[in-house]
Ligand SMILES: *[C@@H]1O[C@H](CO)[C@@H](O)[C@H](O)[C@H]1NC(C)=O
Ligand SMILES: *[C@@H]1O[C@H](CO)[C@@H](O)[C@H](O)[C@H]1NC(C)=O
């Protein structure tokens with residue numbers, strides 16, 4: 001808060017800010033050091049979902065709360081929420097069960113459909129991703145890592161969306177019906193019950209949830225019994241109603257004022273998309289306030305530029321990164337009528353038309369889920385080391401997750417294996433394109449549940465989740481298109497997050 005610019009024009013000498021910044025960093029490091037050496041426990045974020053750290057709580061308070069949590073729950077097995085095992089689930093069938101994948105009404109140019117059917121072989125199914133392309137990519141030695149330039153690559157997008165038509169049945173998707181646990185009741189002996197946004201899934205339920213079949217599973221938005229406080233991610237009715245109308249969605253979020261609001265490059269977005277695609281930006285109250293103070297205020301429709309601003313109250317997790325996974329992974333829950341969704345990290349500015357993106361990443365490749373690989377790392381083992389090296393998360397929690405995954409069959413990525421199930425085991429998840437098919441929705445829920453149960457570092461759980469889903473459903477297709485990081489760079493401009501920039505950034 002000390003970083004607000006002053007009214008007199010902010011002419012304090014640079015040196016002042018530098019010193020101030022250095023001091024802040026130093027105190028923060030010191031505090032974390034004390035905390036880690038003192039408590040040395042898992043960062044038990046999951047017990048703290050109702051704490052509003054984003055409203056000016058100090059580090060000391062967080063430490064205290066963690067300590068209290070660790071104290072209360074020392075005996076809890078983090079893997080298994082056995083305590084609510086006997087409670088019954090109330091399932092809201094109506095919310096979104098997805099046997100159907102109704103046709104998108106792109107009401108234009110149907111007569112030109114035939115000329116745009118692709119018959120070439122460049123269409124990865126679940127296992128036949130175009131390996132040769134990947135090989136040449138992977139073969140390049142990655143030297144001089146520190147200052148390597150990562151450039152966008154040439155992407156053969158459609159020039160215009162005028163002749164774009166959703167293929168009749170481009171995809172032979174696996175059909176089953178998902179419904180979601182929306183409420184958990186408390187059992188009598190379970191007096192410590194606390195509603196959790198992710199619910200209290202047992203390990204047995206987790207195992208069963210991996211089967212691609214009609215089922216009811218945990219997938220966020222789990223409420224407690226009547227009379228209990230909300231488990232979080234509260235939206236107002238007007239926004240909900242709007243979101244329920246969306247068929248194609250581009251969404252993003254900023255929580256904890258961690259970034260600037262980057263509007264999609266308007267001249268690159270076609271008129272069809274401007275009137276038919278929902279562009280939704282989720283913000284928390286802190287970010288909203290910060291943006292307002294910088295003159296970015298939603299208009300009467302609730303928009304800032306193309307973004308429709310949706311305010312999220314009562315964040316479900318104390319960890320902003322984990323909270324960010326809610327809109328990132330659960331777009332099929334937030335937008336129950338949506339057929340397609342595109343996720344953008346707030347560090348990206350969209351500069352490609354969403355319909356062109358769907359055509360290129362999904363329709364042309366006949367895929368139902370598209371995500372890029374990491375520009376540098378392909379093996380989860382490397383990713384674990386890197387996460388620890390940069391202290392991205394408690395080492396103990398990372399090890400716990402990693403060991404669990406190894407004991408459940410996670411193996412190293414083998415670059416020379418021609419039949420590798422994925423071109424890389426480490427994703428760059430800042431840009432995800434999805435058709436809301438049952439398999440795609442199931443994968444999103446499973447991945448979210450891993451992030452809810454273990455660390456919020458989703459790169460650690462991606463390959464495990466995908467491989468386990470595949471292993472448990474032989475013969476059932478999940479068409480995942482893992483594309484190259486340079487293609488991601490072609491559709492969106494990359495910026496640094498706000499926290500990584502200078503303390504007094506220019507407004508724009
Ligand atoms: C669709 O998938 C089913 C089972 O996954 C398979 O038997 C069938 O041949 C596929 N059809 C086409 C046209 O690919
Ligand atoms: C799965 O659910 C769908 C629709 O809800 C139903 O038509 C189908 O018969 C169910 N399949 C099984 C195996 O129960």
Ligand SMILES: *[C@@H]1O[C@H](CO)[C@@H](O)[C@H](O)[C@H]1NC(C)=O
Nearest residue numbers: 412413414415416417418419
């Ligand atoms: C990697 O794959 C190659 C080719 O399939 C195989 O010969 C080799 O044994 C594999 N390496 C490991 C460590 O599994």
